[in-house]
Amino acid sequence: MIASTRKGWPRNMRHARTRAALAAGLVALAASACAPGSSAPPAASSAQPSASAVRTDAAALGNVTLTIWDQEVRGGQNAQMKQLNAAFEAKYPNIKLKRVSRSFDDLNTTLRLALSSNEPPDVVQANNGRPQMGAFVKAGHLRPLDAYADAYGWKKRYPRSVLQYVSYSADGKVFGKGNLYGMPQVGEVVGILYNAAKLTKLGLQPPKTWEEFQTALAKAKAAGEVPMQLGNLDKWPGIHVFGTVQGRHVPADQITTLAFGRKGASWTTPENTKAAEQIVDWVDKGYFNKGFNGQGYDPAWQAFGKGEGVFLIGGTWLITDLEKSMGKNLGFILPPGTTQAAAPVATGGTGLPFAITAKSPNPDAAAAYIDFIANADAMKVLTTNGLLPIADTDQQSVKAGSQQDMFTAFGTVTKQDGLVPYLDYATPTFADTLGAAVQDLLAKKSTPQEFLATLEKDYQSFAESNE
Template identity: 60%
Template structure:
């Protein structure tokens, strides 16, 4: 999902003009959008016949299990294809978001990049003609069979970048994601609180934890995107699934200012006023929050499955995971989809080698490596054997939501600017500087402006 960030006085002036031009060129629907790359081309799948190749790969797989699986797969790829050297540039999610836009537009663009699915990143890169549509290689390697339509929609755009969820495929994800609730069984037992099985019980557990003098839930919202996950979790329990989907994909006719969305925003404000979060959430970063949870400072943490390897390493059996327990009578619903997909840039001088790399790191063998390193593979999930404990919880949660429940898109997919708009407005909502109604009006103004322009 898109998680925005906020470069040095001597450099800023030189970058302002370039960024302005780039922004115009990269905005979906912009008059300056580049002609889309062709969707048909001859494909070479005999990697050895390509001769010596150096592939520059930019990724954000920096956490423990994430980095481990990339190191293993890169080494295995080079062993199979010794003529291909991989130059890996690994950056945190936020650093990648800051630097990728400039790198991908330069004369020496990386060959393979992890580009956020959202409109502000992948959508903008597609509109500017900076990513290759993958249809030729999908046909050669059988990727349509590997990835069902429900997954392909998260990496699909029309060539002008305007319509998300349809058109050409521009990336391949490795992992599935679901945002749920981490909990500390020992801390719940100390507080005399049972593991909740419904949304009503979850809210009661928060209240009981607070009444017992505990901080019920950790949240680090300095980067502003983590609160989107909290809002999404609440919204998924209170708002009809079709409303959430229409809003997240930026469809005409959807509205943020509905009674159900108002109820969700009010709930976030109520939780903040009641002290359900740690103090100063807007001054605490996401890593600090999960680390505080890992130290036992709260019984609950709302977060994505990408945190599982680090939390398991830090907490062992004292951490479990569940999808948000639904209100009585409703199906289990959670925010999620895919991790950041791997894409091929139009600046790559070795797209066939890059496509072979994408095929390798998303193959059935790669899915087994992902499982062994504590990650959640997005393809062939049911065929994997996760270890007992947290990994098993994560696999079960993803299956429950994706197969029998409602897996709903990230909210910042809606518009190119929604991550920044909603992130800042949620900071204000949590700080009591905006009412729920003002928060929703701010978000709706961004949404309406985009839908009107994009129509």
């Protein structure tokens, strides 16, 4: 359940594939456990060294071979990995990297078995969500990285709103708090994409407050424009729209508690009710394109790119493709607050983090590698390869326009700890529950109260049992 900066691969579309892959992995795991001659792997140690015991001088670690599993296989992803790996080996000739790159689906299918084997990879990319990272932490397959974070200064380098995505309790139950189990390279955030030419024609500037955004939607409708493009056939895009509205009404800490499936919050609050009512109001006022619940995600953003729609709520992963068709007419902003001075709140996350396996015989070398591919120089490499770095976004040189908008937005929301988790992180079944519920709400098949009651049932059932 991980967000993705992968171009053309929106994050929530991955859920169905992730579940299928995980199911296949579990079947394979069961089969291998029953196979003749199979033996249980030796117990892995998850004890953490102290920061003072960590060896950060990678050149002094002797001859080491690190096996790295990643899914950075496309375009700029693969290019940056090749570039950084070559630079790492040049700096540390005593450490050889054995890279195994797989597609996202293949990695999900094979990783569980690999981690439970006697000789797992040293470093792996693991999906942040409960079915993967949470399960791996619970099984003792991943090494906690707090001592390395202290030694390398990761906790100072990364904002709390980023570190929460790679944090679990030692038993894997609590998501968003506890030990660190991975470090990401890239980030993403959901915001509001706009057509600058259409705004100018309407006599408007990019909205700086939520009220200005409502005004812009109304003016666009009155002028015969499609105020907001949406394709919700696959159900998950509507989650991003609801999450954006929710962030204007519900405090960020409550959203975080709900999204991480922790006790202490509720969906059936007046604030969440206002959010649900507002999105229904948008439907009633005709702010979405006709037939939005029957339109696919790709046709929706492609239509926006061709000039159909003034706004589109979507993630930073769309910017590169939309720039090709819109050029300088494409703009991107964080969802504005009730006032210009309001702290930013936006849904977002990280790319798949890199983790160290508990059985790796070379954890110090593995940590040195992770630090190298996520340091300040690495962020520059990511930028030149068309990716959004998780840190130092304000220090990168990017062309003016939507690319600069994207970097500014992500840097702003992370530095002010306004990044809130994707809502479907909440429970193992919440992606399906929320997606279907939002679609029904938008179709007016359920009331805001019924919509929230559905979410509350799934959330509370999991939160109460996950003690």
